[in-house]
Amino acid sequence: MSFIRTVLGDIPPQQLGVCYAHEHIIIDPSYTTERYPDFCIDSVQNAVSELTDFFRVGGRAMIDSMPCDCGRNVLKLAEISQCTGVHIVCPTGIHLKKYYPEGHWSSRLSVEKLADLFIADIEQGIDKFDYGGPVCERTKHRAGVLKIASGLNYVNDFERRIFEAAAKAHLQTGAPILTHTEQGTAALQQVEILQKHGVQPRHVVLSHTDRKVDLKYHQKILATGVNVEYDSAFRWKADQGNPTLDLIMSIASEGRLGQVMLGMDAARRSYWKSYGGHPGLTYLLQDFSDTLRSAGLQESDLETIFLSNPRRVYAFSNPSESHTLREL
Numbered sequence: 162m163s164f165i166r167t168v169l170g171d172i173p174p175q176q177l178g179v180c181y182a183h184e185h186i187i188i189d190p191s192y193t194t195e196r197y198p199d200f201c202i203d204s205v206q207n208a209v210s211e212l213t214d215f216f217r218v219g220g221r222a223m224i225d226s227m228p229c230d231c232g233r234n235v236l237k238l239a240e241i242s243q244c245t246g247v248h249i250v251c252p253t254g255i256h257l258k259k260y261y262p263e264g265h266w267s268s269r270l271s272v273e274k275l276a277d278l279f280i281a282d283i284e285q286g287i288d289k290f291d292y293g294g295p296v297c298e299r300t301k302h303r304a305g306v307l308k309i310a311s312g313l314n315y316v317n318d319f320e321r322r323i324f325e326a327a328a329k330a331h332l333q334t335g336a337p338i339l340t341h342t343e344q345g346t347a348a349l350q351q352v353e354i355l356q357k358h359g360v361q362p363r364h365v366v367l368s369h370t371d372r373k374v375d376l377k378y379h380q381k382i383l384a385t386g387v388n389v390e391y392d393s394a395f396r397w398k399a400d401q402g403n404p405t406l407d408l409i410m411s412i413a414s415e416g417r418l419g420q421v422m423l424g425m426d427a428a429r430r431s432y433w434k435s436y437g438g439h440p441g442l443t444y445l446l447q448d449f450s451d452t453l454r455s456a457g458l459q460e461s462d463l464e465t466i467f468l469s470n471p472r473r474v475y476a477f478s479n480p481s482e483s484h485t486l487r488e489l
Contacts, residue, residue: 164285165314166305166336167222167248168239177248180471181445183339183368183424186212186225186241186249188232189291193260199429199439205237205244207435209440212245214434220447223247224424224475226339226368228254229278231247231261233300235287237410250475251284252308252339253330256322266292268319275326283334298440306475307331310341316350322384324351330357334478338365339390350469352385364478369393370427376405376411381419386457388474392426394449395440403452410456415441422470423449 164171186208188194194201201207210322212223227233235251242249255267255275267275278292286299307327311320331338338360348367356363362385370382371391382389394405412421423445427433432440440448450463 163478165248165250165472165475166477167242168235168247168251168302169242172176172248173478174472175240175466177472177475179219179446179467180222180224180248180422181215181220181424181442182224182366182422182471182473182475183226183392183426184223184442185227185426185428186223187234187237187427188227189231189234189237191232192262193231194260199431201435202428202433203232203234203237203428204328204435205240207433208237208241209244210435212241212247213434215249215446216245218443220443220446221246222250222471224250224252224306224339224471226252226306226308226341226426227428228252228256229282230265230267230292231256233287233291235291236289236298239300239302250305251287251302252302252306253279253287254308254327255310256341256416257310257312258310258319258341266294267323272322272326272329274327275323279304279326279330280333283307283330283336298417303484305336305477307336307338308341309338311343311347311351313343314346316354321354324354325358328355328360329362331357331454333480335480337475337477340365342367342369342372345370348373348382348387349385350376352382352387357431361478364474365476366390366422368424371405371408374408378407379408379412380415383420386420388420388422390422390424392424394423395425395432395444406452406456409453409458411481413458414463418465419470421466421475423466
């Protein structure tokens with residue numbers, strides 16, 4: 162039976178509710194925040210305030226996307242979920258190399274060892290110390306998605322290893338895969354690599370692809386059967402119009418909304434009202450949803466984007482089926 166793995170336990174997909182498909186709810190002090198101080202969003206109190214507002218306007222779930230050892234804190238995520246009633250899916254995986262210090266274990270371990278760490282997060286429980294060492298104490302809170310990333314324009318050798326490890330973990334556990342594309346680039350290469358290692362595109366979400374504004378490019382991505390997550394709606398400057406809106410309306414006219422989801426990727430204090438920033442995490446369900454309605458989307462279209470697609474894509478697949486397909 163299919164399920165979605167949240168930090169508080171497994172739920173039927175039908176219980177997920179309205180979902181933001183790519184968020185950053187907690188980023189603890191870490192090498193990442195040393196390099197990028199505005200990324201430090203470590204307050205449980207502020208997150209509870211922001212997610213309470215999100216719940217008030219109809220939001221029910223968020224997919225967190227901060228993977229291993231770069232600010233992830235599963236205990237905080239569990240507390241926030243308990244306090245707000247918002248379902249939170251926590252990732253395992255590895256982010257871009259720039260978010261780790263020189264010599265980090267992600268550069269030294271074999272593909273098999275990396276896959277083992279990801280699988281343990283998914284099947285046993287996430288380390289309370291976030292694989293920061295020297296010991297590991299697994300919590301009862303398990304990972305529900307594999308988060309991986311590639312840099313600008315191509316997938317390098319370091320990233321290929323991470324993609325292969327994630328593919329191995331997916332094939333064993335059935336956990337869905339969420340990727341970071343740098344400025345929307347290398348999306349097709351990501352799909353090609355994952356397919357080479359046995360992953361079916363329907364179990365994959367490519368994030369940030371709307372940052373590369375080229376409708377033909379998006380048509381090629383969607384033709385692979387993969388899913389996309391757009392999160393730049395609030396980022397465009399006044400003189401740029403809103404290319405995210407334009408892409409959604411074009412894709413809707415082609416009947417492809419069944420592969421599109423939305424998030425905010427609000428990984429900065431300056432985006433959260435609870436830290437004194439703007440626009441806050443209710444933006445998509447209020448301002449942007451109203452903009453989409455004014456542009457011609459129907460309520461059924463919004464339900465597809467926020468409800469139907471996330472509960473399908475973030476559900477675990479059957480590992481035995483994945484192995485069988487890989488062997489054919």
